[in-house]
Amino acid sequence: MRLVRTVGTACAVALTLMGCKKAEGPQGGQAGAGMALPVQVISLAPGEVQDAANYVGTLISRTSIVMYPQVAGYIQAIPVRPGTWVKDQEILLVVDPRREAAGLRATQAQRASALAQREFARRTQERSAQLLKEGLQSRQDYEQAVAQARQADASARAIEAQIQSQRVQLGFYEVSAPFAGRVGDFPVKVGDYVTPQTELTTLDQANILEVSVQVPVDRARAIQIGKTPVEVLNEEGKVVVSAPVFFVASVPSSTTQLVEVRAAFENKQGLRAGELVRTRVVYDVREALTVPTVAVTQISGQSFVYEVASVDGGTVARRAPLSVGEVTGNDYEVTGGADAGTQVVVSGLQLLRDGQPIKPMPAKPPQGQGVGGAADAGQ
Structure with missing residues (x-):
């Protein structure tokens, strides 16, 4: 019985040792480090670098202008809505023009009288000239007729000028767009009293x-x-x-x-x-050597990349220091530590160790932002 127990104990110890030895296999320790890890690599090449x-x-x-009225008065209408697109000379706002319109009508009535007086004075001058020629009128009476004709003509011209000025002034009561554009907000409303200093809209x-x-x-x-x-x-x-x-x-x-x-x-x-x-x-x-930001790791302020190196007939990842400059897009500018053609690892960096055996594969074309999709790497 003792012999059976001794043999059984020895077998259990042997199985335990075998289990421990098996645990030190591929799952950890030095054996795991010997496995070739599949990684994606690229060759460094010059690219466009921006100083931006x-x-x-x-x-x-x-x-872009601020619209002001050129006259004072009460707002009669705002025919457009804020934010709408208007054409050149389209009316944006109307100030009550009734007083100015009444003044224009009164001046136009005076114009008819002035034109009649001018015509009468002109004919009188013509008759005086004929009478003077026939010796039936004195030179003084003729000169007086000429002066009256000139005065009547001046009065008629003054009335015409006043009418033209009033028409221009009446046009100011309609605030129109000086060019096509988009109207801003109206801080005023119908019925408000405005002056030439009142902001109407933009x-x-x-x-x-x-x-x-x-x-x-x-x-x-x-x-x-x-x-x-x-x-x-x-x-x-x-x-x-x-x-x-x-x-x-x-x-x-x-x-x-x-x-x-x-x-x-x-x-x-x-x-x-x-x-x-x-x-x-x-x-x-400018053109400069670049490296994807996803390929760069930072340790204590120093930048590193994993370069592809051959050791004893095998391929390993060798950690190498690198000097980098500004980021352009998803690439760093390489300022030192690597040359064009150097192959660097761009995937699985968190699993790599210095000297780790690797199985290099060409990097897949980047989708979206940067190789491997690390848009914010290195920032």
Whole structure:
């Protein structure tokens, strides 16, 4: 019985040792490190690198005005609604013109009398000239008839000028759009009394817009008028429109010490004047070696990549320090530590260790944002 128990115990110990040894297999320890991990790799190559910075810009209409009346009076009608598109010379608001219209009618009545007097004086002058020629009238009477004809003509001309002025003045009672555009809000209503200092509404034409951006003084020195582009971005960071700078302020703002930069563009995107937009000023574009941000890891402020290396006939991932610059899109600019053609790992970095055996495969084409979809890597 003791012999059977001893043999059974020995067998149990042996099975236990075998189980422990099996546990040290592929699941962990050194054995796991010897397995080749499938990874995706790319070869570093030169790409376009931008020296750019993002700002908040303001859209400004190149044709935007505040409408004021040129006369005083009570508002009689507002025939358009706020926010509607109006044609050139379309009536926006009417000030009560009845008093001015009555004055015009009175002046027109005076005009008829003045024209009749002028015609009578002209005929009198003609008769006086004939009588003077026949010796039947004195020179003094003739000259008096000439003076009366001239006075009547002057009076008629004055009445004509007054009528023309009143007609122009009467036209001011209808506030019309000086150009086609979109009407803003009306802070007044029918029945309100307005003066030439009363703001009626705004009129914007958004066919041509300007984007105004405030940039630091040192960056403004690098801007070239007609060459440096300003890009308007949408919520996803994609370029909606790009236009060259046409204006750089000669002095910075006294309050912010920033320099205003403007670019103009044709608005085919439905943007609105006064809108705040994301913008990017591209100060410089050049060719440089780049690496995907997803391939870069940061340890204590130092950047590293896993390069593909051959060791004893096998392929391993070798961690190598790398110097990087600014991010353009989803790539870092490589400023040192790697050369064109160097193969680096772009997938499974969290599973890699220095010297890890790997099975390299060409990286799949990026879908959406960056290789592997890590749009925010390295930021």
